[in-house]
Amino acid sequence: MERITKADDRVHRPAGPWTPTVHRLLTHLHERGFVAAPAPIALGEQLETVTFVPGEAGEYPWTADVASEAALVTTARLLRQFHDAAASFPRDDATDVWSQAERLPVETIVHGDFAPYNVVYDGIAAVGVIDFDTAHPGPRVWDVASAVYRFAPFTSSADEGAPVPEFADRVTRAAEFCRAYGLDARSRSVLVETMTASLVSLVTTLETEAAAGNPKFVSDLAHGHAELYRADVAWLEEHGDAITAALV
Incomplete structure (x- = not known):
């Protein structure tokens, strides 16, 4: 670990x-x-x-503050601020090493795992982002898709026993995140397929690292994370058209 x-x-x-x-x-x-x-x-x-970035990470189960609309909005705005600052990062392809492969089109440096547990909160306000090990060049929508998947949430089951919101409520939260971030129309139109692509990539990484003996991923695999993500891919494919229609 x-x-x-x-x-x-x-x-x-x-x-x-x-x-x-x-x-x-x-x-x-x-x-x-x-x-x-x-x-x-x-x-x-x-x-x-x-x-150390002071505050409380948005670990599961969420507090009422982290689950609030205000936290959702401040999280989206914080992600936008990060992307805007990272977009001017002076890349050096001869020496740069990233843990993840570059994804096209490159618009900024993405976090790569922008999720509640990597965001720090002061009450209802998102005030920090941590754990940049998975950062890499890529499109802004890659991080937004990861965030929407986690914060809506668009999952087929509950995290840590928390109830899953009604579908309409999840779509509303997804749309609010995109609005607060200022996501463009083209990116909104591919948000669902980006979510599924990121989950497929996550499963591949999980199984590859577990096969190599990485203890964290061995534990994740044993706890059924790969099966959960595959179920979420199927759920997104089933509901993708309805989600996209509400976002664009």
Whole structure:
């Protein structure tokens, strides 16, 4: 399992081949005025040190604050601010290393796992984004799709025993997220297919890493995560037209 520890205002995390590039990204974000991300402090052979982003991550089960419309809106706006700041990141294809493959069309540097558990809240306000290990060049809609899938939520079952909202309520939350982000019409039209593509990619990664012996993914596979995501793909394919019609 990941060895993540906190001491005072610092967080120590495992480092990977992509960490130097991520540190360069985090530095760029702060230089552009996006201070809602951790700032890099140090990088060793096995561990990185970054600043602690104060607040509470949106872990399951959600609090009433995290489940609120205000949290949904501030989360979407925070994602837009991150994308806008990351869009000017000076890429160096000769030296940059990302943990995920580049996705076309490249519009910015996407987070790659923009979900409630990687967003930090102060009450109903989203105030931080953490865990940039999966960051990579890609289209803005890739992160928006991940967020809408998690925040609507568009899932076939409940997270941690929480009740699943009515379909109409989920579509309303999805539309509100897109509105608050300012997602363009073309991206809205491909949002559902992007959600399914991201889930298929997630299952592939999960099974590949589990087969390689990665303990986190072995645990996820044992807990039925791959089956859940496959069920969600089927659910999205069944309801995709209705969702898209409500978003565009």
